Amino acid sequence: MTTVSVPTPTTGAPRRYVVADLGGTTLRIGGTAEGTDRVEAVRRMATEGLDRHRGLSTQDLQDRVVEQLTRELEAYLAGPEGAGASAVGVSFAGPMTKDGTVLAGPTLWGGPAAPLPITDILNRRLAVPVVVANDITAAAWRYASAEPDPFCLITISSGIGHKVFRKGEVLIADSGHGGEIGHWRVDPRADAVLCECGGRGHLGGIASGRGVLAAARRAAAADPEGFSRSALATSAHRSPDGITNEDLARAVRADDAFATRVLRDCLLPLAMAVNCVFTAIGVRRYLFIGGFALAVGPRFISLLGDELSRLGCFGLGEEEIRAMLALGAADDDHCLLGMARMLAEMLPAAAGSGGEV
Template sequence: MSILVFDLGGTHLRAGAWVDGRLQAIARLRSDTVRGAGDFMPRLERAVSDLAAQVMQGAAPEAVSMAVPGPVHDGMVERLPSLVGPSYEGGVDFAALARRLWPGAPVSVCNDLTAAGHLYVSRGHPDFGVLTLGSGVGGKLFIDGRPLLGRLGFGGEIGHWRVPGAPPTACDCGGKGHLSGLSSGRGALRLAQWRAAHDPDGFLASALAGPCRGDARALTPEDLVTAFHAGDAWAAASLAESAEHLGAAIAALGLAAGLEVFFLTGGFAVAAGEPFRAQVAAAAETYAWRTGQDWNEGVRLAAADEEPGLLGAGWFARAMA
């Protein structure tokens, strides 16, 4: 079965041709191409259409499946802060968009982490949590192979939990001190910038000061990750704080649902890599009740080339067929 799959994230828009559990082709476009003044919907539709043309090469899809970064209800996404920002208040009917572009093809729309979770279900994991660290923090819990979503699809939006006592860094939704504003790619950067403002001497003595010429506002997540892997103490301390907030959240989720496995996905998680994963696991163990659970084994990092959003969108469509 050939399924046209999309993973429409806050950093990149991706499309793929999914055939029997494998991606035959992938195309990418930066998400900032759809942002800007005025109605973003025509830009989004054009981007989706262009990506599809690249991966399908003129062939008609047997089905279309879209994974999107927000709560989904009946094909409608109620909020899209990581993609279009906090000011957009209207819902986006992705199902209608897909049916308009590919009339007659069955259409599935789900949250991007719901999609990623279906990939891990297809690999034999019935009970687990999956979190993405990219432009924001998304998360879903799966029990018996099914995501816990709630009536309106808002289940798992742990990224918009306000972390008690945390610095008031900005979240894409407009809130302050949310987990997404602390532990995602954008959040870790904002936390580093907040720390630089409160520890200017320490920041200027770090390896991070060079790339931005001493102006933390010019830093990028890539700068932060590079300094972290190079062993810079200030960058390491900043990412350790991001990891601690994330690990505390995972510990709470694990204790609440009785889960022992959590997958970390997303561009920032993969870029920060094994050292960051180990910090998150250690933080989860610190914040959790000691029940004999092996957090280091249970917190797992997605492979760099795994594409869980795209692959999972195909498995989601297969499950809904």
């Protein structure tokens, strides 16, 4: 395992960047200036991948995603919002090699597909230099300067990913391995829940936003009486298939018993994952971002703290265990702001080559 430095951003004349965040559900593109903490003129659109076109092959989905990303970046650069941009930064929801090749996109195109040299593709198509990074690596740049102690950033959204940072370094292999705790197998049963990567029993298939939603629908179908007493029944028009992540988050925030029980069950393996990281390397700071975790809000941390406290963390008391867990900023700009900060520092070395950083 190698480490990659997370330097302090340099100072100088502000440059303008176009930054994009390609997730399993949504593609977002915006503009920002070097040294600022805001993203402007953000365009949001559904990702043309697995979430919208589940009947297509993995290769067809990969082709659709790449074409959409390239097309939308070209359009943004050509418009007034992208005028004067000196570089493009893209955060990508999947593991990458050091040279910028995407190895997998479980939430984007599902199972195995051809390795994707996304950095080379974008540098050939766009008129400015491009840097591409794993989405959680990018997001961490938003927090690295504000977190003096080692920390683990975990996203709970379409899937689950993480990165561990210590003294300005992120642990990641040049081959792209590391930071994919969502694909840790927490359920070894042959009939365990199927993950979108094709494996079974993976943490991301159980505790991600999509995983919790699937669990809620299964629970509603298996326990119609309990479901009928839940606020979810009203919002879903009495149909288990009508439940949405928004419904779930709202019900959990309101302490709905049925929805809370579903989430608790899904959070147990996530608590096991936090426990494993803590026990293995001693990190005592865990920040949670991602659409589902932030939608549930502080109650997500409280419920996760319950499960982690029940498991116990060797050498820590309950208050110390709960103090390890926190939510990130309550917005969806983590990757966009992080990419801008990465560009400000890494562009001189990365221009024209890009890659995982």
